[in-house]
Every structure is written in C-alpha cells, then in structure tokens.
Amino acid sequence: MEEETATEIKPDEPGSESAEEYLHRTSFERSLTGVYIVWLRDFKRFWRDTPRRLGLFVQPLVYLFLLGTGLQAAFKVFGAGDTKYVTFMFPGILGMTILFTSVFSAISILWDRQFGFLKEILVSPVPRPSVAVGKVVGGATQAVLQGTVLLVLMFFPNIFGLHWSTLWKALALIPLMVLLALAMTSVGVAIGARLKSFEAFPVLMNFILLPLFFLSGAMFPLQGLPGWMDILTKLNPLSYGVDMLRAVALKGVTLTSTTSIMSKLPSGVVTKLQQNPDVVAALQKVFPKMPTVKTQIYPLWLDVLVVAAFGVVMLVIAIWQFSRQE
Structure with a gap:
C-alpha cells in the first residue's frame, strides 16, 4: 500500500497562513491585510501596463511645453513680468496629473466586476471598508508616482532651474501631492463603485473632471473672473489643491513686471x-x-484643510458604496 505524502509547510514560510489563522487575527490586522492585498494587486497591474504609464506622462508634457510656450506672450501682458508661463503653469500640470491618474485608476473596479474578482473579494473575510481603502491607496500611489516623476522637470533651466531651493520645493510638494491624490482617488472610487458599465465611466469622468480641471486655476490665474465663475472656482476642491501646490512651488517667485x-x-x-x-x-x-498675477489665492492652511476635509468626505462615501455592494 502506497503511503500518501504531503508537502510540509513551515509556519514561518510565506503563504503558510490558513484561513482559520487569518480569522483568528484581530479586526484591525485583517483590515490592514485586506488593504495591502488590494493595493498590491492594483499597483502591479499599473506597473505592468507600460502604454498606460507612458500616456499619463506624455500628456502633461504636451500641456506644459506647447501651451507654456504658446501662451507666454499673453501671460506677460497680463502682468506677470518676465516670469515664464511654464513656471506658473507647472503646479497646475502637476495637479492635473494627480487628478487624472487618481480618478481613472478607479476603472480597475469595473474590470474586477467584469471578471468576477470583485465578487470574490467581497464575499471573502476581508472587511469591505478595507477593499475601498485599498483601492484609494492604490490609485493614490500611482498618482504620486507619476507626480514624482514629473517633479524632475522642475530642475530644467526654463522652469525653476538647478538650485537647492528647487530641491527643497520638490521635497515639500510630495506630502501635498499625497494628500491631493488620496482625495481625488476617493472621488473616482466612490463613482466607480456605483457604475456598472465601462461605457459610462469615461463619459461621466470627463463630465466631472474637465470642469474640475479648467476651474482650478491650473491654466490661468484666478483673477478678474466673472462673478459666477469666481463662485465656481471657490466651490471647486481642486482649486485649493492647485493653490497649495503653487504656493510651495512658486515660493519666492514674484510675478510682477519689473520693466515698463x-x-x-x-x-x-x-x-x-x-x-x-x-x-x-x-x-x-x-x-x-x-x-499682477498672484502666486497664492488662499492661505496654505486653508488649502490643506479644504482638501483634507473633501478627501475624508469622499472616502466615507466610497466606503459606504462598497458596503452596499451585492
């Protein structure tokens, strides 16, 4: 009679944890594990999608250098003196990169629903709030990574130049990028959890994203606007996100004409x-x-407070949407 053999798995080996051992974890530990699993899966999918990564990086370059060069003359007449338009526009392009990368990362929810993975993970012991938070953290990681790559352009001579002050500005921008990315990804996850089809996602996202982007002050100063547009910019959370990025990036830069x-x-x-x-x-x-063009519209503390509060509200909505999934 042949003896049955079994592969012995040591308790300390990776992947040796059984479902029963997982269930014996504390609720907090299970939540963190769920967040990590969802985050890791989304990040690997993003990293392996080379065309997507390149596309998200090329788009801001087109905006930055083509529009930055073409609108330089008009920007100077507006009252910015000899400051390059690409310098003024750089924080706005950084905000645009974070916005589009963050929100469109939520399309992974539709893919997971299409291929049945979302249903599997929702019926697993992983807490549903962990799934939502994992999606948010995963999308924010992608956005911050794209933004960090874009920060290299700050050292170009025609933008900020190779100076120590540029390095400190780049480092100071990273935590602000993280905050903005978490808030914007929460928007995408909250909407993506509600949608059922791929066709509706890009249409709805463009309907939401384009007004957010164009009313954020990313492309033009928020000065001298009509009353109705000024109100919309104040209601736009991305306006505060771009403003806090510009406050740090343009610190010490005077946008006032020095020549007659x-x-x-x-x-x-x-x-x-x-x-x-x-x-x-x-x-x-x-x-x-x-x-004269202002480098900062609102106080920095107000920018951070508004973006953080908006992010918390949208994260709560995203968690609520996942809790209602069937």
Missing part, C-alpha cells in the same frame, strides 16, 4: 509715442494699474 511697458515696444513706436505727451501720460496712468 515702454521698454517692450519697438524703438520706432516709442519714438512716435514720445512725440505725443498726452498718449505717454495716458499709458503711464493705465499700465501701472494692470493686475
């Missing part, structure tokens, strides 16, 4: 203008009153 408007004109035009004292006097009265 006359020095920017061709010499022939200046000569003709000087022949008419009334025109010169009118120019001197008008141009000093031109608005």
Whole structure:
C-alpha cells in the first residue's frame, strides 16, 4: 500500500497562513491585510501596463511645453513680468496629473466586476471598508508616482532651474501631492463603485473632471473672473489643491513686471509715442494699474484643510458604496 505524502509547510514560510489563522487575527490586522492585498494587486497591474504609464506622462508634457510656450506672450501682458508661463503653469500640470491618474485608476473596479474578482473579494473575510481603502491607496500611489516623476522637470533651466531651493520645493510638494491624490482617488472610487458599465465611466469622468480641471486655476490665474465663475472656482476642491501646490512651488517667485511697458515696444513706436505727451501720460496712468498675477489665492492652511476635509468626505462615501455592494 502506497503511503500518501504531503508537502510540509513551515509556519514561518510565506503563504503558510490558513484561513482559520487569518480569522483568528484581530479586526484591525485583517483590515490592514485586506488593504495591502488590494493595493498590491492594483499597483502591479499599473506597473505592468507600460502604454498606460507612458500616456499619463506624455500628456502633461504636451500641456506644459506647447501651451507654456504658446501662451507666454499673453501671460506677460497680463502682468506677470518676465516670469515664464511654464513656471506658473507647472503646479497646475502637476495637479492635473494627480487628478487624472487618481480618478481613472478607479476603472480597475469595473474590470474586477467584469471578471468576477470583485465578487470574490467581497464575499471573502476581508472587511469591505478595507477593499475601498485599498483601492484609494492604490490609485493614490500611482498618482504620486507619476507626480514624482514629473517633479524632475522642475530642475530644467526654463522652469525653476538647478538650485537647492528647487530641491527643497520638490521635497515639500510630495506630502501635498499625497494628500491631493488620496482625495481625488476617493472621488473616482466612490463613482466607480456605483457604475456598472465601462461605457459610462469615461463619459461621466470627463463630465466631472474637465470642469474640475479648467476651474482650478491650473491654466490661468484666478483673477478678474466673472462673478459666477469666481463662485465656481471657490466651490471647486481642486482649486485649493492647485493653490497649495503653487504656493510651495512658486515660493519666492514674484510675478510682477519689473520693466515698463515702454521698454517692450519697438524703438520706432516709442519714438512716435514720445512725440505725443498726452498718449505717454495716458499709458503711464493705465499700465501701472494692470493686475499682477498672484502666486497664492488662499492661505496654505486653508488649502490643506479644504482638501483634507473633501478627501475624508469622499472616502466615507466610497466606503459606504462598497458596503452596499451585492
């Protein structure tokens, strides 16, 4: 009679934990394990998807360098002096990268539902709030990683330059990026947990993301806006996120014109203008009153408080949505 053999698994080997041992863990330990499992799976999926990673990195480069170069002249006339538009726009592009990467990472929920993995994990002993938190942390990790890669561009000569101050700014931006990424990913997870089809996700996301992005001040200063638009920007949580990034990135940068408007004109035009004292006097009265671009709209503490509060609310909604899943 043949003897049955079994592979002996030592208790301290990885993967040796049985379901019974898992259930004997404390509730907090099970929750952390669930968060880690969901996070690790989403991060591996993101890391192996090379076209997706490259696409998310190329898009902000197009915005930064093409628009930054094309709109430089208009930005100077607005009152920013000799400051490059790409320097002003860089924190906004950083916020855009975090926004789109964070929210679109929630599409993994639809994939998991499509292939049955979501149902399996929801009926497992893993607490459902851990699934939601794992999705949020996974998406935020992807967004922060993309943003950190983008921070390398700060050291380019035509943006901030290779200085010690640039290094400290880059390091100070990382915790703010984490906060913003967690808040924005919570939005995507809360919506993704509710949707049932892939077709609805990009349509709804663009309907939400584009207004959030364009009303955040990422592309233009939030000054001199119509009253109705000014109200919308104040209600937009991303406005505070971009503002806190810009407050740190542009610290010590003065966006005020240091040269007169006359020095920017061709010499022939200046000569003709000087022949008419009334025109010169009118120019001197008008141009000093031109608005200057502010590097910060709200206090930094208010920016952090609003983004954190918004993130907590959206995370609670995301957890609630997962708790209602069947």
